[in-house]
Amino acid sequence: MPLTERPLPGLGERPFGIYVHVPFCSVRCGYCDFNTYTADELGEGATRASYADTAILEIEQAGRRLTGAPAVDTVFFGGGTPTQLPSADLVRILDAIRRTFGLADDVEVTTEANPDSVTPESLTTLREGGFTRISFGVQSAVPHVLATLDRTHDPAGVPQAVRWAREAGFEQLSVDLIYGTPGESMADWRASVDQAIALAPDHISAYALIVEDGTAFARKVRRGEVVMPDDDETADKYLLADELFSAAGLGWYELSNWAHDEAAQCRHNVLYWRSDNWLGIGPGAHSHVEGERWWNVKHPVAYAQRLAAGESPRHDGETIDAATARVERIMLETRLRTGLGLDSLGTSARAAVPGVVARGLATREGDRLVLTRSGRLLADAVVRELVE
Ligand SMILES: C[S@@+](CC[C@H](N)C(=O)[O-])C[C@H]1O[C@@H](n2cnc3c(N)ncnc32)[C@H](O)[C@@H]1O
Numbered sequence: 001m002p003l004t005e006r007p008l009p010g011l012g013e014r015p016f017g018i019y020v021h022v023p024f025c026s027v028r029c030g031y032c033d034f035n036t037y038t039a040d041e042l043g044e045g046a047t048r049a050s051y052a053d054t055a056i057l058e059i060e061q062a063g064r065r066l067t068g069a070p071a072v073d074t075v076f077f078g079g080g081t082p083t084q085l086p087s088a089d090l091v092r093i094l095d096a097i098r099r100t101f102g103l104a105d106d107v108e109v110t111t112e113a114n115p116d117s118v119t120p121e122s123l124t125t126l127r128e129g130g131f132t133r134i135s136f137g138v139q140s141a142v143p144h145v146l147a148t149l150d151r152t153h154d155p156a157g158v159p160q161a162v163r164w165a166r167e168a169g170f171e172q173l174s175v176d177l178i179y180g181t182p183g184e185s186m187a188d189w190r191a192s193v194d195q196a197i198a199l200a201p202d203h204i205s206a207y208a209l210i211v212e213d214g215t216a217f218a219r220k221v222r223r224g225e226v227v228m229p230d231d232d233e234t235a236d237k238y239l240l241a242d243e244l245f246s247a248a249g250l251g252w253y254e255l256s257n258w259a260h261d262e263a264a265q266c267r268h269n270v271l272y273w274r275s276d277n278w279l280g281i282g283p284g285a286h287s288h289v290e291g292e293r294w295w296n297v298k299h300p301v302a303y304a305q306r307l308a309a310g311e312s313p314r315h316d317g318e319t320i321d322a323a324t325a326r327v328e329r330i331m332l333e334t335r336l337r338t339g340l341g342l343d344s345l346g347t348s349a350r351a352a353v354p355g356v357v358a359r360g361l362a363t364r365e366g367d368r369l370v371l372t373r374s375g376r377l378l379a380d381a382v383v384r385e386l387v388e
């Protein structure tokens, strides 16, 4: 019997989160390969107007199947651009989650937002409807960098969007940045970091730009129209950001994430990194519950058709065996400031630890292995040593 059709007695012992995927964007950024569509790319059958009702059908279906689910600790609306939908629709989806599963008293409810996709009214509706946290996709403060990334917002409008969010009552506010865009100088990156800090968010994410196969951006790189920076320059940008964020009171708690204090961390992402339990709602969304993983059909039209017919939107799934779970734990926990627990490592991983420590890439803090600053730059190599 598939997992989604039987009760889950294990559920309830670990934090439980819900991810809601909203697959719409006003423009597709050339570098992005997330499951998202512009208005022209989606025909009848999966309109923005019908999306909330479709997602609610899936929530109600999941509620009938995931019996024994505890109150939800974290909800994360991501995309795509969730704020492409009317705020009232996002609140209706959250209401359905509350009705179906219940929300913990201290629930964290985040939405991602592009700075040019919010208004004072839309933000107030979200806050009053139960959203507690907003994550703005700022990426850069520099117009030519934003243009290379195909971002549509005017950087001058970002402080206003942040002010509106604060006025609407959002105390938890995050800024997303990207570094390593072709043509971005060190001074450009510094300006972006400075602007992000000046916005006084309690959380910042900064990710190196990844060239994803199959994107318009990857084609430009292949044709030589844009040139990716070398690894040393990208590493210098990471170090600069880490230095300036730390000086501003934002400490790293995951390789690419900094927060004012523990309360400002994104609990939903921490839940992923600790392999806790979550349900993914929406086309292509992934779920993970007690060692079982499954994912939905990717296309919004197929997703909507399944739900309209009363069928499960699940596409496929897998059971995570113990060896895979061990490797995944090493990959995820090594990236955390709290480090990798050494007690449950296998013999070969244990054997690799002294070498990693001797080379100054990590230190032992009690029974945990924590990356040093230079270790953070080589995190992938450290993980490879530990899993080999
Ligand atoms: C998929 S977006 C969704 C939220 C919103 N639409 C936005 O762009 O901010 C979430 C984050 O992923 C980042 N992202 C997408 N593709 C990326 C890539 N190839 N390399 C690095 N970051 C990427 C975006 O820049 C954004 O900060």
Ligand code: SF4
Pocket: 024, 025, 027, 028, 029, 032, 033, 034, 036, 079, 080, 081, 114, 137
């Ligand atoms: S980065 Fe964000 S705005 Fe750009 S296409 Fe991806 S999801 Fe949409």
